[in-house]
Amino acid sequence: MDTVVLSRALFGSSMAFHIIFATLGVGVPVMILFAEILYHVRKDADYALMAKRWTRGFAILLGVAIPSGTIVGVMLALLWPGFMEIVGQVIALPFQIEIWAFFLEALFMSIYVYAADRLTPLQRITSVFFVALGAVGSAVLITDAQAWMNTPTGFTYKDGVISDVHPWQAFFNPNFATSATHVAVSAFMTGAFAIASVAAFKLLRRGRTEREYTYHRKSLFIALLLGGVMSILTAVNGHATAQKLHKHNPEKLAAAESLFETRSYAPLAIGGSPDPETGEVKGAIEIPWLLSFLATNSFSGVVKGLNEFPREDWPPLYTHTLFNAMVGIGSVLILIAIVGAWWYYRRRSYARWLLWVLAATGPLSMLGIELGWVFSCSGRQPWTIYHIQRTTEAATKTAEVGPLLVLFVSIYVFLLIVTALVMSFYFKRHPVAREWQTAKEPGR
Numbered sequence: 001m002d003t004v005v006l007s008r009a010l011f012g013s014s015m016a017f018h019i020i021f022a023t024l025g026v027g028v029p030v031m032i033l034f035a036e037i038l039y040h041v042r043k044d045a046d047y048a049l050m051a052k053r054w055t056r057g058f059a060i061l062l063g064v065a066i067p068s069g070t071i072v073g074v075m076l077a078l079l080w081p082g083f084m085e086i087v088g089q090v091i092a093l094p095f096q097i098e099i100w101a102f103f104l105e106a107l108f109m110s111i112y113v114y115a116a117d118r119l120t121p122l123q124r125i126t127s128v129f130f131v132a133l134g135a136v137g138s139a140v141l142i143t144d145a146q147a148w149m150n151t152p153t154g155f156t157y158k159d160g161v162i163s164d165v166h167p168w169q170a171f172f173n174p175n176f177a178t179s180a181t182h183v184a185v186s187a188f189m190t191g192a193f194a195i196a197s198v199a200a201f202k203l204l205r206r207g208r209t210e211r212e213y214t215y216h217r218k219s220l221f222i223a224l225l226l227g228g229v230m231s232i233l234t235a236v237n238g239h240a241t242a243q244k245l246h247k248h249n250p251e252k253l254a255a256a257e258s259l260f261e262t263r264s265y266a267p268l269a270i271g272g273s274p275d276p277e278t279g280e281v282k283g284a285i286e287i288p289w290l291l292s293f294l295a296t297n298s299f300s301g302v303v304k305g306l307n308e309f310p311r312e313d314w315p316p317l318y319t320h321t322l323f324n325a326m327v328g329i330g331s332v333l334i335l336i337a338i339v340g341a342w343w344y345y346r347r348r349s350y351a352r353w354l355l356w357v358l359a360a361t362g363p364l365s366m367l368g369i370e371l372g373w374v375f376s377c378s379g380r381q382p383w384t385i386y387h388i389q390r391t392t393e394a395a396t397k398t399a400e401v402g403p404l405l406v407l408f409v410s411i412y413v414f415l416l417i418v419t420a421l422v423m424s425f426y427f428k429r430h431p432v433a434r435e436w437q438t439a440k441e442p443g444r
Contacts, residue, residue, distance in 0.1 A: 027191015105134025192227030197362030228337030
């Protein structure tokens, strides 16, 4: 492999690992906040115990998220020096503000964990609120740089020279709002479904006590409730994203749908294999006119095809598969959440087959997050900064990336295994039944 491909593989592997912990680090605090509010409204000790146990899990995840995020930051400078040269002059602002967002999260996390027994109910809720605010703030600010890469604004670039820089204009680039909304609601969705998976798996176990059953049943229900709402919001945001792609990144939209010819009444292609020679998507299911509507809010809207652009500027055609898989997972999660909530509402229990389905929602939502990031970055290729800097221009020229790829992938696999073992060991040592009595005094 050449240096560019190796650099992309190494950075992509690092992001794929970090995004697991970063996403849960945004989603789980919202679930903790939800549980705290329910406890102080309903005075039900089960919700206090949920907040307590989820906080411990969040602390373990945070212990991996922080160093893995640091590694990603270092790799940006080492693997993409050409990119960082432009970033430092134009879009450094969100990285600077993100430091304060992380400080906010860490400060109130310390207050919530170590001073909980001295806080009033309102102060506890306030502390968790600022933990969640700092976490989502960090995610939004980091994602802003990625949004800017798709719609670079706030500067003039001519003959390799940057001038007339406007940092706030770059900050509030055309993709900022949709990207910020998407990263927030998708993280909330993933955090909720991760907890739903654990609760469903626990309900499948034989020999559980009545106390454990009640606790996990409540946990599953509120996770499904929040996860279902956020998955619907993610789908709504997807419509806005399609319109942004149509306006600012038409090649990416055309590649996502494997649309080769510019046309009105463009169909939405589901599945299939794109063939650039024939301009068709073999084996696809086409929904007439739907792509035009998603992109323009009009069935007769004109959508640009890939043939409008030079072949060397085409994104890789496998983005069509990535896009379909991402949207398909999101649709399935909406359906599962609705069925699960309806089933519980009607029967006040869950069928065993349904629990197995619900146990899959956490891994499915995380897979959707991973596919979404790969689609977002691959769909921008061959550009690192859209129509400004190609990936080949941004990458390092060193020839020693291969050994680093092997080393870091090995470290990531090791950390995943260790994190899973630590989680399992800790919560086996502290079962729900044993901790329930102290949950009546949640600060202890």
